Each structure stands twice: as structure tokens, then as C-alpha cells.
Amino acid sequence: MMADALPKVAGKLTQDAPLAPLVWFKSGGAAEWLFEPKDLADLQGFLRDLDPATPVMALGLGSNMIVRDGGVPGVVVRLGKAFAKVSDLGNSTLNCGGGASGILVSSTARDAGVAGVEFLRSIPGTVGGFVRMNGGAYGGEVKDILIDCDVVLRSGELQTLAVAELGYTYRHSELPLGAIVVAARFRGRPGESAAIQAEMDRISASREASQPLRSKTGGSTFKNPEGHRAWELVDKAGCRGFTLGGAQVSEKHTNFLINMGEATSADIEALGDEVRRRVKDNSGVELEWEIQRVGMFAGAPDKNRVGRP
Secondary structure, eight states: OOGGGSOOOSSEEEEEEEOGGGSTTOOOOEEEEEEEOSSHHHHHHHHHHSOTTSOEEEESSOOSEEEOTTOEEEEEEEOOGGGOOEEEEETTEEEEETTOBHHHHHHHHHHTTEESOGGGGGOOSBHHHHHHHTOEETTEEHHHHEEEEEEEOTTSOEEEEEGGGGOOBTTBOOOOTTOEEEEEEEEOEEOOHHHHHHHHHHHHHHHHHHSOTTSEEOSOOBOOOTTSOHHHHHHHTTOTTOEETTEEEOSSOTTOEEEOSSOOHHHHHHHHHHHHHHHHHHHSOOOOBOSEEESOOTTOSSTTOOOOO
């Protein structure tokens, strides 16, 4: 796709932009185009004028994602500082930009005396990703605190969707394909800032003790099946520390995969699939990926051959 075929933008548009530096696994190919909009109007105008056949994908902090080695066709949209603000609306409600991190949301909530959103401190991602995936941890889920969200549709139209319209289930929503979450309203409950900070500290300490946070990882790899915990199934299948190519099942937490240094995304994805096979053979339970797998496999002959999650 040539540059002159793309709409004019006020933000930044980069061709063949490497995505590995932008994702937690530090692996994978490039975006055909990476768009970092200046503001909401820039994003809306770009999507409105972009060829409807061009695929568009939103990228947050890149924590829960495998970008395949052949790269991502079309346009990857990354929301920057203009979308990373969080403000107190009163009544224990926060207005959060789609590019705001869980740390910023929870810290702002603490300062405003808003309890009930501490769990966002433990999720390595942005508001846009939380809303799309019904992010959750430590007993909380986005569906429990979300009032509504603003999304820009693939057409460039801005819509506000109430929580009831998102069809939330475990780590899944019915958000329209290609829609980009640009803002969300979260409602907690009144609380004391000191108690909120103490809960955030407890969550941080628990996470540090149990997860390989200092490794190149992608967060929780598999969804917890009904009545089971994914990490236990992986452990019982004998996969703790198991390696394939440059990728390894974490010895610290078996629902985490690790890039030991030079792993390709193909190594990481193949390791995950092998773990799924071994768990199925051992327990009869079929693990589902929680991590998104996007883009093309290495060697794909053209931009139309896209690997599907």
C-alpha cells in the first residue's frame, strides 16, 4: 500500500514500523503502517477516508499479544498521550482515555478516593485493551466497573456503547470488529486513599512474588477453563520449564510463556500449542488462548495471507 493511497494525517504515520520493540515478548515482524493519531479528530478522519478494505488493528502496551514474524498488514493504530488522560468526574467515577495505563487509572482513583478499581494496577495494558478483553485480576473485572465507553468505528464514526451492549463474557466482548476504544467511564465506590494504596501494594507484592515480571513475557497465556486453573493443568501435564526453540514455559508461573532471548514469535506460538496438546492428552481439557495472536506467519506469500487467532 503506497503512501499516496493513504489519507493525510496530523499525527505520525510510519511505513514498515517494527513492532517487536512495542510488545512485551520483544518478537515479531513489522506493521505495514503504524499510525499514531494526534487527537480524536485525526483518528476519525483517517479511518473515514481510509480504503474500507484496509485492515486496522489497535495496539496498546502490547502485553497480551503475539505479533507473528511476517508482520501485520494494513494499519496498526497506537494511541499516544492525547488519549492517555484520566480525570475524576465525581460520584466515584473516572473518565479514562483509551491509551491510559492501568497504573495511571488506579493511581488517579486512589488520589480521588475511589475504591474498587485497584485490580487495574495489576494488569499490564491500556484502557482500550481492558475494555475489549474484559480485563480482570484479583477478583475484579472491567464489566463490574464500566459504565460506558466511546469507540471509533472502522468507518470513523464515534459511538458511545453502554456496558450492556458489549456482551461481556470471560475475557471477551462483542465490541465491533475494527472498533477502537478511545475513552471509558469507570465507577468504583467511595474509599480512603490510604486503604486504596494498601490494597494496591498488596496486589503489586503478590504479583511480583508469583509472576515472571522481569522476563520477556506476554502475561497470562491461557484462559482458566470452567472449574480449573490453567496453570495447574499446565503443571500437571509436566510442562513447567519446558522449552521449544528460544521460548520457555515459566518455572515461576506455568501460565506464562517466556522469550529467553532470541525466540521468534513462531517459537512462542508453537510452544503454546504444544502445551495445549499435552494438557489435552493429560487431562482431557482444551485450553483456550488468552493471548491474542495477530498478523502473518513468516514466509506468507502476500499481504492477503493473514494468520487467524
